[in-house]
Amino acid sequence: MDLKNLKYYNEFFVCAYCGYCVNYKTNAACPTFYSSHHEISTGRGKMITARNLAQGLLNKKEGLTALTEGLFSCTFCGACEQVCIVDIPLTEAYTELKSLVQDFLPKGIKKVFKSLDNSKNIYGMDQEDRNLWSIDIEEIYEEWVNTPAKIGYFIGCVASYYSTPGRTPAAVLELTKKANEKISIFSPKEHCCGNPYLLGGRNDKAKDLARYNIEVIKNLGIETLITSCAGCYRVISREYPKLLEKELPFKVITHMEYIYSLIKDNKISIKSENPVKVSFKDPCELGRHCGVYDIARDLINSIPNVENYELANNREKALCCGAGGLLKINHPRMAEDIANILIAQMEEKEIELCLNACPTCLFNIDQQLKKKKSQIKSIDIVELVLERT
Numbered sequence: 001m002d003l004k005n006l007k008y009y010n011e012f013f014v015c016a017y018c019g020y021c022v023n024y025k026t027n028a029a030c031p032t033f034y035s036s037h038h039e040i041s042t043g044r045g046k047m048i049t050a051r052n053l054a055q056g057l058l059n060k061k062e063g064l065t066a067l068t069e070g071l072f073s074c075t076f077c078g079a080c081e082q083v084c085i086v087d088i089p090l091t092e093a094y095t096e097l098k099s100l101v102q103d104f105l106p107k108g109i110k111k112v113f114k115s116l117d118n119s120k121n122i123y124g125m126d127q128e129d130r131n132l133w134s135i136d137i138e139e140i141y142e143e144w145v146n147t148p149a150k151i152g153y154f155i156g157c158v159a160s161y162y163s164t165p166g167r168t169p170a171a172v173l174e175l176t177k178k179a180n181e182k183i184s185i186f187s188p189k190e191h192c193c194g195n196p197y198l199l200g201g202r203n204d205k206a207k208d209l210a211r212y213n214i215e216v217i218k219n220l221g222i223e224t225l226i227t228s229c230a231g232c233y234r235v236i237s238r239e240y241p242k243l244l245e246k247e248l249p250f251k252v253i254t255h256m257e258y259i260y261s262l263i264k265d266n267k268i269s270i271k272s273e274n275p276v277k278v279s280f281k282d283p284c285e286l287g288r289h290c291g292v293y294d295i296a297r298d299l300i301n302s303i304p305n306v307e308n309y310e311l312a313n314n315r316e317k318a319l320c321c322g323a324g325g326l327l328k329i330n331h332p333r334m335a336e337d338i339a340n341i342l343i344a345q346m347e348e349k350e351i352e353l354c355l356n357a358c359p360t361c362l363f364n365i366d367q368q369l370k371k372k373k374s375q376i377k378s379i380d381i382v383e384l385v386l387e388r389t
Helices: 009-013 031-036 043-054 060-071 079-083 090-098 107-119 127-144 157-161 163-178 195-199 203-219 230-244 255-264 294-301 324-330 332-349 359-371 381-387
Strands: 151-154 224-227 251-254 276-280 306-308 353-356 377-380
Touching: 009 043, 031 332, 043 060, 043 090, 060 090, 079 090, 090 195, 107 195, 107 203, 107 324, 127 157, 127 163, 151 163, 151 203, 157 163, 157 359, 163 255, 163 359, 163 377, 163 381, 195 203, 195 230, 195 324, 203 230, 224 230, 224 255, 230 251, 230 359, 251 255, 255 294, 255 381, 276 294, 276 332, 276 381, 294 306, 294 381, 324 332, 332 359, 353 359, 353 381, 359 377, 377 381
Parallel strands: 151 224, 224 251, 276 306, 276 353, 353 377
Antiparallel strands: none
């Protein structure tokens, strides 16, 4: 192991040890530090540990064990990078460092990798079960499944296999039908976008999934690809071109952008219902990683009698839901602690609905709201649109 060969080796020595990435409550920086109170969870903790390893100041095994703990007690939310005063590309450095600790991976990560290797999804479920989300809209699904079209929809693993996030693609299809439009659904042929491999330091495996998915999308003649998962959006739009070193043969948009376009073109009519107080939860991988903030507000503003109460931390300072970066697999208690901070801000605003644009956020927040017996409901933003059409 020679850390000097790493692309981001020099960045280990740039860290100013300032603590901006530590001060969670002030800057919305490291969410796991709030739960663990352990320096290794933070950006500077990981950078200093890598620096000490590179300089031979740490025993190799002990240093790599500590670094592994830091790398996998991280939600990959990007808040540390957002507040870094010396502009270290921390999330990219973490990904590179993870490739060095493959012999020290937590059991949960190894299990995820095994499931991905065998089943092409993190749950180890059968490929034919990827259409579980469509059970309530079977007629629409059967009409469009594997049908060539200019617009396609990448469902993603979380929404495919879990009923609560699965409401999102069902809502997108119902709204598309109401607009007399057609999109291509290829969920039986989908494989995981590869985000878990990237989050676990296995870029080689992610590259294989990228090649496969792109080929499926191309063969259906898709020119615009809809995603309703923040992780899928980031990986397909940002990481696929880097992994394969070439531009995508299609455009990637969020489901919010697609539905908003239908509203703007008067293809969907929105009814004026009873007033409702909502808060939009900015997903980390859509917001800080990709800079997508405005479309959610535009979509909310297009619905009469819906008022968005911005949380104390929003947009680039938004709080993480707690389930990103595979954290929930390794440290479920941390994921709960982080979600509770977010829920406290919602309760302070006395909102009725937490609007999401990420299945992982929706699912994790929903679980914690129910555990706390809160009156707030967690739904995807397009579910609200569907309710009011």
